[in-house]
Amino acid sequence: MSGSTEGPKRATSKEVAEAAGVSRTSVSFAFNDPSRLSEATRDKILRIAAEVGYRPDPLARMLVNGRTHSLGILLPQDISQAMENPYYAQFLIGVGQVCNEEGYTLLLAPPLRNSMLEAIPYAAVDGFIVAGLERDRGEVAELERRGVPFVLVDSESTENLPSVEVDDRTGAAAMMVHLIELGHRRITVLAFDAGPDAGHDRGPGGFRGPLGRRMAGIDDALAAAGLSSDDVGLQIVEAPCTRREGYKAGLRILDEQNRPTVVFALSDILAAGVLDAAYELGLDVPSQVSVAGYDDQPEAVWLRPRLTTVRQPIEAKGRVAADFLVSAIRGNARHPHQKLHTSLIVRESTAPPSRIN
């Protein structure tokens, strides 16, 4: 019966047709093009359908229509892991807006057997948003060959594919310039763990994707200032992207003789954790130590002190990606590419380093 798969099989259009004494064609019309039926026939069909709880099977309908009215998002990690990170919630807000406007549902498709691409042939969607696929071009090529509409997000890839990226390199550089100008010469960068997948194929500098670009931006700023990493005592620490891990890393980083004068966390979540650690250690921010973040998540304003960070338009990223996808699904052959911009948001958590330190 209810809530289970056994019991009376689901009603079918054939059964309704027989019960109503009409053809399956008419049953179909009753649901999809009622005006083609006489009022009497239509009412009778609808009445009987309601009685037996009949509704056209969505799957069959999708198969023949060639449309699912569903957008897929190919996740680089498990659903639960992804939802753990506020970043995704924000990204989905953007995607969701387009879904609402255009009448799509949203399918969350995690990797299958550790492969994002493997997940593709198992998802009944009209197209994919591919989040952070840091792979060689061969896999993207496969995506192309299959002929499924898709758009790449935060990919290292190029402009000849529908894609949206963020100017992470410039963003990180801007923050770094800010810190250098403030006079900081003992800087620790707290990077988020790129996840298990990233271990075996890291790019130059040891990082790929958005993280790699942020690192590159940091180098850019150093170079522009004529400083070496040694000049600023650059340390790089990694931690999984949760507040708790940021807190733990912050404790280790700040509880040292020669602690840095500033911690630049590459995610606000991590920065929040560092703030917690400073609080715990009785270190005043920013007079004793500065803390900077990345993303400008909504919470950044609510932290105490308010967080200096790099704003990245996450929601817009989701919206643009979904827009591009919908347009690709409609058969638009252009390959729109958009690079979203970051901006430096200076609030209260950064200041010049204290003399005595």
Added chain:
Amino acid sequence: MSGSTEGPKRATSKEVAEAAGVSRTSVSFAFNDPSRLSEATRDKILRIAAEVGYRPDPLARMLVNGRTHSLGILLPQDISQAMENPYYAQFLIGVGQVCNEEGYTLLLAPPLRNSMLEAIPYAAVDGFIVAGLERDRGEVAELERRGVPFVLVDSESTENLPSVEVDDRTGAAAMMVHLIELGHRRITVLAFDAGPDAGHDRGPGGFRGPLGRRMAGIDDALAAAGLSSDDVGLQIVEAPCTRREGYKAGLRILDEQNRPTVVFALSDILAAGVLDAAYELGLDVPSQVSVAGYDDQPEAVWLRPRLTTVRQPIEAKGRVAADFLVSAIRGNARHPHQKLHTSLIVRESTAPPSRIN
């Protein structure tokens, strides 16, 4: 080509069969039961399939197999609105765990034409998690008649359907008892707006669903203490469930001559906003005013002061719901019902009211 719908039509099993000089049956076997083919045939088919980028169409496969390997979650609001609320992220973490274990993707299905039920026949899933369907039994009945597996979450409904709920009434009562025992006699309850939908069919006391149960719990506590709402100067204020709105409401509530000695927010998000407002107004929490929340979201511990709140096992709720659903999909005819428990978490944001106030 890539990212669009035009260009070379997607390869079909028929084409691969022809190119390989075999039957469609063999092509199917190559993907689903390779051991039934000679190595030579299998390799040839797979090679050709790879060349033309062929993969069995997921839709067709689902139709014939009668399984989508996808769980649906029927949202009471738009995707973007839902993702705005950390509650959903947590709920999805729980659901996502089961998806990972059982190999399901997750479809987010928002209301269609303002109706959750309307959305059902358009989703290609094996079953539904129905979140907060506060409707008359007639609609649940329709759900039953259709014969789709489903599980109700936070529904007012009963035990004869697969469902999971939380003991909200007891939870709110416990907090209220805590506040009364602390000596508070000027209490303001900050409720979250139940959304546009809730306006026209409110239950007794003006609230339905989880909110209604929490209100009932508040009454219970009052009654148990032999107090009337007037005795505790009970005020009820409503606000949309965001930190910003909680902040604005907090400003209004606290910036008064005769301000309450405690604000009991029915959501941590709202409580965080009230804390922000107190901070803004230079009111010390809890010495000048107490603040209590509901949910025990992960952030609650990070707020300053740490938030006293009612813990609700949101993640577990998602996990149990998904478990029940998977079991229903497997044809299990039982109608498991589980009531999860809340617990009072006393931290630093509540204290006895100050004498002079």
Added chain:
DNA sequence: CTGAAAGCGCTTACAG
């Protein structure tokens, strides 16, 4: 206004 027939792209007994 209504229906017979073909077709969407696959899988699966069944037979050989």
Added chain:
DNA sequence: CTGAAAGCGCTTACAG
């Protein structure tokens, strides 16, 4: 080991 045929549940020209 391989294939012809039926079937999953619908929709949509086409014909009347």
